[in-house]
Amino acid sequence: MLKILIFLFLDVLAFSGVLISTLPFLIHEYGGNILLITIIFGSFSFFQFFTSPFWGSLSDRFGRKPLIVLNCFAEILANLILAISGSLLMIFLSRIIAGLFKNNVSVGTAY
Numbered sequence: 665m666l667k668i669l670i671f672l673f674l675d676v677l678a679f680s681g682v683l684i685s686t687l688p689f690l691i692h693e694y695g696g697n698i699l700l701i702t703i704i705f706g707s708f709s710f711f712q713f714f715t716s717p718f719w720g721s722l723s724d725r726f727g728r729k730p731l732i733v734l735n736c737f738a739e740i741l742a743n744l745i746l747a748i749s750g751s752l753l754m755i756f757l758s759r760i761i762a763g764l765f766k767n768n769v770s771v772g773t774a775y
Contacts, residue, residue, distance in 0.1 A: 668728065672772045687755075689737030694752050704752075704759050711763030719767035731771045 688701045696704075723731050742762035749755045 668772050671732070672769055675768050677765075688754070690749075691752065691755060693724040694755070696752055700752065704756055707756065708759045708762050708763040708766075711760055712766060715764055717765050720770045723771040728771055735768050735771065738762075742766075769770055 680689045682707075687705070691704060717730060719735070739762060742758045742765070745754060745758035745761065749758060
């Protein structure tokens with residue numbers, strides 16, 4: 665249980681510490697405005713909101729560990745897309761993928 669809590673802490677820290685502070689500057693550099701920054705950040709939360717119950721029920725069926733590993737690989741994919749993005753569409757796509765799969769908190773706390 666302690667390992668999962670440490671992992672969840674680092675997962676949230678990486679998102680809130682690094683991504684939130686740098687992503688608006690990246691979007692602005694590609695020509696985005698405040699509204700587009702809000703839409704891109706909101707798309708992550710929108711998709712995460714609707715997929716959290718799905719991932720929670722899957723964790724009841726298959727266990728937490730396989731889903732946390734799957735979510736980690738999907739988050740790696742989303743971050744790689746973000747790292748090589750050359751357009752606002754790629755940034756938007758990476759945030760949608762991250763929102764669909766980044767449900768480690770709901771999976772990690774499901775009992």
